[in-house]
Amino acid sequence: MRLSQVVTALLLLSIVTTAYTLWRGDTVQDINARWEVSGHADETSSAFTHWDDDDPPVVPAACARCHSQPGFIDYIRADVIRDHPVGSVISCNACHNTALDGVTNAFFPSGVEVTGLGSEVSCMQCHQGRNSTVSVERAISPDNERLPLDDVHEGLGFINVHYNIAGASLMGSVTMGAYQYPDRDYVGQFEHAAYVQTCTDCHDAHTLHVDARACAPCHLNVVDRGDIVDIRMTPGGLTDGGIRGEIDVMAEALYRAIQDYTVEVMDTHVVYAPDTFPYFFIDLDEDGEVSPGEAAFPNRLQTWTPRLLRAAYNLNFVYRDPGIHVHNARYALQFLYDSTEDLSEVVPVDMTGMMRP
Numbered sequence: 499m500r501l502s503q504v505v506t507a508l509l510l511l512s513i514v515t516t517a518y519t520l521w522r523g524d525t526v527q528d529i530n531a532r533w534e535v536s537g538h539a540d541e542t543s544s545a546f547t548h549w550d551d552d553d554p555p556v557v558p559a560a561c562a563r564c565h566s567q568p569g570f571i572d573y574i575r576a577d578v579i580r581d582h583p584v585g586s587v588i589s590c591n592a593c594h595n596t597a598l599d600g601v602t603n604a605f606f607p608s609g610v611e612v613t614g615l616g617s618e619v620s621c622m623q624c625h626q627g628r629n630s631t632v633s634v635e636r637a638i639s640p641d642n643e644r645l646p647l648d649d650v651h652e653g654l655g656f657i658n659v660h661y662n663i664a665g666a667s668l669m670g671s672v673t674m675g676a677y678q679y680p681d682r683d684y685v686g687q688f689e690h691a692a693y694v695q696t697c698t699d700c701h702d703a704h705t706l707h708v709d710a711r712a713c714a715p716c717h718l719n720v721v722d723r724g725d726i727v728d729i730r731m732t733p734g735g736l737t738d739g740g741i742r743g744e745i746d747v748m749a750e751a752l753y754r755a756i757q758d759y760t761v762e763v764m765d766t767h768v769v770y771a772p773d774t775f776p777y778f779f780i781d782l783d784e785d786g787e788v789s790p791g792e793a794a795f796p797n798r799l800q801t802w803t804p805r806l807l808r809a810a811y812n813l814n815f816v817y818r819d820p821g822i823h824v825h826n827a828r829y830a831l832q833f834l835y836d837s838t839e840d841l842s843e844v845v846p847v848d849m850t851g852m853m854r855p
């Protein structure tokens with residue numbers, strides 16, 4: 499072979515490889531670098547280290563389906579549910595494996611099965627919470643009979659929906675993730691707009707980041723990520739103050755109503771500390787705020803009435819999905835409104851200006 503032929507061959511080869519890479523999209527190395535910065539790769543997160551000091555150090559069966567990669571694959575295969583050693587994160591094989599081939603459904607904590615899922619099928623298995631209307635209702639209606647709403651019951655304790663529950667928000671009344679009051683209608687899945695319907699439409703499957711530029715064509719106020727909280731659709735399609743702000747106002751009103759309710763009904767002052775499990779504590783100095791020392795497990799609220807439990811469950815739900823204003827704002831406003839109104843049957847709540855969407 500002559501030198502010029504070798505050069506031509508090499509040139510052709512490099513053109514073909516470049517073209518192939520461009521056509522093929524990102525290389526595995528690129529994707530790996532993107533995944534590395536995501537929460538799924540964060541081996542120091544409490545979502546992956548919570549069980550490290552247990553004896554033995556295993557992720558229990560009940561937790562492993564979302565907190566352990568092999569546990570997740572077991573769950574999808576639906577053959578064995580068992581404990582798994584600590585130390586895994588959610589890496590490539592969790593979402594790219596034969597167990598998920600052909601899987602298009604997810605069972606939610608309410609027992610409801612969601613079908614017809616596409617590339618968001620893995621997300622829906624884990625970001626769905628662990629409780630729902632069904633489990634709250636079961637707690638306040640043992641033996642299928644509703645306990646008196648304003649009596650303290652020893653058997654009741656706080657119910658936490660769990661963390662980063664975007665799937666439960668997005669599906670709304672389809673999967674009943676929030677506590678839905680009887681005889682009230684709730685919106686179902688947030689039918690947003692084309693190309694922004696599923697988890698992976700908005701979140702990069704590897705970095706998990708949302709590219710705010712994808713919102714700009716329809717939400718004219720959005721230039722970068724910080725503008726997302728200001729999104730509001732008025733009937734005319736224009737933006738006018740953020741719907742996040744409305745959710746915050748409603749959540750604040752519910753919180754104050756909860757505080758008035760516990761004083762009125764139980765002669766107990768409570769505070770909500772969103773970052774400290776189990777979130778509702780006794781307000782020892784009765785100043786209405788979380789003061790030093792109050793947010794401690796031994797000081798947790800241990801007296802619960804059914805009416806308080808369902809309102810507290812819903813207030814906490816909003817905090818457990820930091821993106822609820824995008825995932826299903828109307829669902830949030832509906833259940834916050836209903837909880838506040840329910841408490842207003844017992845304590846005075848100024849609901850002027852509040853509207854149930």
Ligand code: HEC
Pocket residue numbers: 535536537538539540543544545563564565566567570588592617618620621622623624625662697698701702703705706707
């Ligand atoms: C096997 C369970 C599982 C699956 C499948 C899963 N997640 Fe997660 N996700 C988690 C856990 C656990 C965390 C918390 C990680 C942490 O704290 O570092 C998390 C964190 C996140 C976060 C927070 C972002 C961050 O960087 O902290 C986002 C956003 C997210 N996941 C989106 C998704 C999307 C989108 C999908 C589907 C493509 C998905 N997840 C699939 C369990 C899962």
Ligand code: HEC
Pocket residue numbers: 537544545548560561562563564565623624625626627628660661662
């Ligand atoms: C249906 C899926 C699922 C199950 C089952 C599950 N978790 Fe989680 N859990 C998650 C997701 C998703 C997160 C991610 C939160 C985040 O991004 O920080 C999480 C977060 C956590 C965290 C970190 C909370 C924080 O404040 O950062 C702890 C601790 C935790 N879970 C404990 C448990 C325990 C204990 C069990 C079993 C009894 C369990 N989980 C079962 C999905 C699940």
Ligand code: HEC
Pocket residue numbers: 523524525526529530531533538588589590591592593594617618620698699703704
């Ligand atoms: C939480 C689930 C999840 C994890 C973890 C994950 N992927 Fe993906 N991956 C997806 C989804 C979903 C798609 C399809 C993307 C879409 O349709 O938007 C995808 C697409 C891909 C593609 C096709 C090219 C592309 O960019 O669309 C490759 C290659 C890939 N992933 C490799 C990897 C590698 C390598 C890792 C580990 C470093 C990894 N993935 C981790 C969910 C995941």
Ligand code: HEC
Pocket residue numbers: 618621622625662663664665666668690694695696697698699700701708723726819820821824825
């Ligand atoms: C319409 C676009 C859109 C869809 C669809 C969507 N998300 Fe989000 N999500 C967002 C935005 C925007 C945020 C807030 C991000 C920010 O500003 O930090 C967010 C926040 C989150 C968070 C909290 C992230 C954090 O850093 O705490 C998680 C977890 C999450 N989404 C997971 C999901 C999952 C799982 C699905 C599917 C069930 C989904 N999202 C569907 C746009 C979307």
Ligand code: HEC
Pocket residue numbers: 689690691692694700708709710712713714715716717726729730731732741823824827
């Ligand atoms: C193709 C157009 C389109 C794109 C792109 C789009 N949206 Fe929307 N968005 C809409 C429409 C239409 C509504 C009103 C839907 C309804 O109320 O049923 C809406 C409603 C919303 C709402 C609720 C506002 C309210 O007042 O009810 C939020 C929050 C939101 N979008 C966030 C986002 C984010 C974040 C992105 C980018 C990741 C995005 N949207 C991309 C069209 C779009």
